[in-house]
Amino acid sequence: MKRSLLHISYPYLLLIPAFILIFSVLCYPLMASLVLSFHKWTFSTYGEGRVPFIGLGNFIEMSADPYFWRSIVNTLIFSGSSLVMEFFLGLGVALLLNRKLVGTGMIRTLVILPFVLSNAVIGLNWRLMYNYDYGIINYFLSIFAIKPILWLSDPTKAMLSVIIVDVWNCTSFVVLLLLSGLQAIPQTPYEAAKIDGATGWQVFRFITLPLLRPVILVVLIWRTMDLFRCFDMIYILTGGGPGHATEVLSIYSYYKGFRYFNLGYAAAAAWVLVALIMIVCLGYLKLVRSEIID
Amino acid sequence: MKKIEKHIHNFLIYLAIIIFLIMSMFPIYWLFTLSLKLPHEAFSLPPTWIFKPTLENYASTFLYGPFSRYLINSIVVALSNTGLSVMAGSLAAYSLARFNFRGKKLSLLAVLIAPTIPPIAIAIPLYMIYNDYGLIDTRFSLIITYFIFNLPFVVWIMYGFFQEIPESLEESAMLDGCSRLGAMWRIALPLVAPGLAAASIICIIYSWNEFLYAMIFTGTYAKTMPVAITGFITSRGVYWSKVAACGSLVILPVFLFILFVQKHLIKGLSLGAVKE
Numbered sequence: 001m002k003r004s005l006l007h008i009s010y011p012y013l014l015l016i017p018a019f020i021l022i023f024s025v026l027c028y029p030l031m032a033s034l035v036l037s038f039h040k041w042t043f044s045t046y047g048e049g050r051v052p053f054i055g056l057g058n059f060i061e062m063s064a065d066p067y068f069w070r071s072i073v074n075t076l077i078f079s080g081s082s083l084v085m086e087f088f089l090g091l092g093v094a095l096l097l098n099r100k101l102v103g104t105g106m107i108r109t110l111v112i113l114p115f116v117l118s119n120a121v122i123g124l125n126w127r128l129m130y131n132y133d134y135g136i137i138n139y140f141l142s143i144f145a146i147k148p149i150l151w152l153s154d155p156t157k158a159m160l161s162v163i164i165v166d167v168w169n170c171t172s173f174v175v176l177l178l179l180s181g182l183q184a185i186p187q188t189p190y191e192a193a194k195i196d197g198a199t200g201w202q203v204f205r206f207i208t209l210p211l212l213r214p215v216i217l218v219v220l221i222w223r224t225m226d227l228f229r230c231f232d233m234i235y236i237l238t239g240g241g242p243g244h245a246t247e248v249l250s251i252y253s254y255y256k257g258f259r260y261f262n263l264g265y266a267a268a269a270a271w272v273l274v275a276l277i278m279i280v281c282l283g284y285l286k287l288v289r290s291e292i293i294d
Numbered sequence: 295m296k297k298i299e300k301h302i303h304n305f306l307i308y309l310a311i312i313i314f315l316i317m318s319m320f321p322i323y324w325l326f327t328l329s330l331k332l333p334h335e336a337f338s339l340p341p342t343w344i345f346k347p348t349l350e351n352y353a354s355t356f357l358y359g360p361f362s363r364y365l366i367n368s369i370v371v372a373l374s375n376t377g378l379s380v381m382a383g384s385l386a387a388y389s390l391a392r393f394n395f396r397g398k399k400l401s402l403l404a405v406l407i408a409p410t411i412p413p414i415a416i417a418i419p420l421y422m423i424y425n426d427y428g429l430i431d432t433r434f435s436l437i438i439t440y441f442i443f444n445l446p447f448v449v450w451i452m453y454g455f456f457q458e459i460p461e462s463l464e465e466s467a468m469l470d471g472c473s474r475l476g477a478m479w480r481i482a483l484p485l486v487a488p489g490l491a492a493a494s495i496i497c498i499i500y501s502w503n504e505f506l507y508a509m510i511f512t513g514t515y516a517k518t519m520p521v522a523i524t525g526f527i528t529s530r531g532v533y534w535s536k537v538a539a540c541g542s543l544v545i546l547p548v549f550l551f552i553l554f555v556q557k558h559l560i561k562g563l564s565l566g567a568v569k570e
Contacts, residue, residue, distance in 0.1 A: 010389070010393065010474060011389040011392075011393035011395040011398075012389075012395065014385045014386060014388060014389035015385070015386050015389050015390075015401065017381075017382040017385060017386070018382040018383060018385065018386035018445055018449060019386070019401075021378075021382060021438070021441045021445055022404070022408070022441065022442075022445055022446070024438075025416075025420070025438055025439060025441050025442050026408060026411070026416065026441075026442050029416045029419040029420045029423065030411065030415065030416060030419075032419035032422075032423070033415055033416065033418055033419040036418065036419060036422075092310075093310075093311070093314055096307055096310055096311055096314075097311065099307075101307070101308070101311075107311060107315065109552060109553060110315055110318070110319060111314075111315070111318065112552065113318065113319070113322065113549065113552060114318050114321075114322070116499050116503075116548055116552060117322070117503070117544075117545050117548055117549075118502070118503040118505070118519075118520050118541075118544045118545065118548075119503060119505055119520075120503070120505045120520035120521070120523055120524060120544075121325070121520065121523060121540075121541035121544050121545055122321070124523060124524070124527075124532075124537050124541060125321055125322075125324070125325045125537075125538075125541060126321065127532075128328075128532075128534055128537070129321060129324065134337040134339060136324060136341060139339050139340065139341065168317070168318065168321070171318075172318065225409075225410050228412070229412030229413065229414070231413065231414065231505075231506050232505040232506060236505075236524065250412055250413075250414045253414050253415075253418075254414055257414075257417075257418050258421075258510060263418055263422065266414075266418055267415070267418050267419070270412060270414045270415035270418060271415060273412050273414070273415065274411060274412060274415050277410055277411075277412065278410075281410060
């Protein structure tokens, strides 16, 4: 075989279009936002024509802002509770669907629906259903003689309402992934367990769960990342309010950037979010590694 | 006795699944019926379960005003980005799956890390860049922005699909005088057609639904449907019937899509995560 220059450069040639596109819309802007976070970019500094470098100034200013810390706590509460609920509900439904039932194909199609529909539409729809006066949810509650609830405008309940919508929206994704994981498990260990007379719980605990572990980890990582940077749903449901009750970090950064046009500060806040996500991902990866060593 | 027990067991499983399905389907059903009701029926309590469907809301939304343009924007953006993403992404995936070269591991790592970046971190600098080049409020800006998510996703899915095909097929084609690209085009691509379908569907759905970038980068002209819908929230109140009509129209194509191509979609979505 002759090895021409073209031959050696083939792999790179095929990569070039994707590489250029990803570099220009992803890598370059990402680096630009890191640089931006060390500058004081506001309307006035931009208008004067010089955007001063202020080192860690934005980050120092942020650490003195109580609403910044509030948004971090909100992000953790929102992501943590949604993740736990979505995971256990999703696991339960996936286990139920993982048997030969009539109409499973149809059911599986329907299950995935909430996840693939537009978040903007879903958010608005839930906003209507949550409406105090003519929302359908308060109507259902009134049948059971429960007083109407101010779902989205009561600061103590807004976070719960937002979490409910996210659980409704994303559990289907957990179901789908866990279900395909369950179906990839070979039948032989189950047959052996049956011969040995294992109970249903033992089968689940000692066969299903260990074999499902890689998929579970993937699901947890994906969901955690997605929850940490969640924006659309919360923005449409409450806009971060009432007050700052549901203002997560991505919404905090958005307001700083596009309402007050303090773009340097907003970039700094966004990078805190990037760092948070990285830390969580590294945590998961460590978990995976320690498990392999075990 | 055992038989009755088994029947009860099965019944309970079905019951649980049905409750879950009703819970996940009801909001969608509610939105859809709302779009077919006249305003006075829409907000009466107790709700009107039986009503005469009307297309009034659709007509009043789409016949007057700019909504047909927003719909076209959505379609143009979704299709253009999907086409380009699938082309560039499959080429890259083929290269990653078939060749060993310097920087291969790094490229794969980049593809894996890309989706973890929160959109708001990229939206701020991109907004400034687009502003400098006069790209704000153009369809073009959205078409290239959606590469951020779609391109890594296509590469990841197609990488999995290409790896499943034995390389010997292409090698024998090349022995018969086919060029490398010819072998890819004639042998490998037809075999990964399901993968291409899955990748395209996911790209279309993502571009069709995307909200944050579309809200920040567009103003009056290039708005896509999800952003346009939020325009019904006004200081004088929310036009719920129009929200329902437009919302149903955004949801409906995805719904039909999923019904017809669910197998490809599920394979695509799960391959990205499960097959590792």
